[in-house]
Amino acid sequence: MGRLSALGRFASSWYVSGPMLAVLGVVIGALVFFYVVPGKPKIGVIDIPFTVINDDSAFVISTFLEYARRDDSIKGVFIRLNSPGGGAAASEQLYFETRALRAEKPVVIIMNDIVASGGYMMSMGASYLYTKPSSFIGNVGVILSFP
Structure with a gap:
């Protein structure tokens, strides 16, 4: 039963943290694209x-x-x-x-x-x-x- 509850906690944590990490990656990528990378003159x-x-x-x-x-x-x-x-x-x-x-x-x-x-x-x-x-x-x- 201990292994099953540990697997359940692991799966539920990725359901929450996975999308949050994806959104964070998109936000950081957008900031780098618009503010750090200079455009062509x-x-x-x-x-x-x-x-x-x-x-x-x-x-x-x-x-x-x-x-x-x-x-x-x-x-x-x-x-x-x-x-x-x-x-x-x-x-x-x-x-x-x-x-x-x-x-x-x-x-x-x-x-x-x-x-x-x-x-x-x-x-x-x-x-x-x-x-x-x-x-x-x-x-x-x-x-x-x-x-």
């Missing part, structure tokens, strides 16, 4: 299609730039830019956002068809600029009116 790509820079578009673009700046897994950012420019305040905001991103990560702006005025101003905050020979690249201009 990523390159962020922000595509800005033909956009006139105003307060609304600057807010959206700033959100993308801020996300890229805060995400530690993103090691660099490519920005495909195509903009004829826009408002001075919004363009200046994007310049400062791009410059803040450049302070932490390399930023490459790929100038597509047209980058002029405010778009050109934004791109001055980048680490590197790439343009095609057929691209139209302008400068920061002003409009002066006499009374």
Whole structure:
């Protein structure tokens, strides 16, 4: 009778401790996978299609730039830019956002068809600029009116 009760205690203990050990193994494995093993570095790509820079578009673009700046897994950012420019305040905001991103990560702006005025101003905050020979690249201009 002693052997039978010892076998019963052994079997009942594995019914309880076996699943607990399995769950513990899964939890430890998940912690190692998500916190100890580093992920592969990523390159962020922000595509800005033909956009006139105003307060609304600057807010959206700033959100993308801020996300890229805060995400530690993103090691660099490519920005495909195509903009004829826009408002001075919004363009200046994007310049400062791009410059803040450049302070932490390399930023490459790929100038597509047209980058002029405010778009050109934004791109001055980048680490590197790439343009095609057929691209139209302008400068920061002003409009002066006499009374």
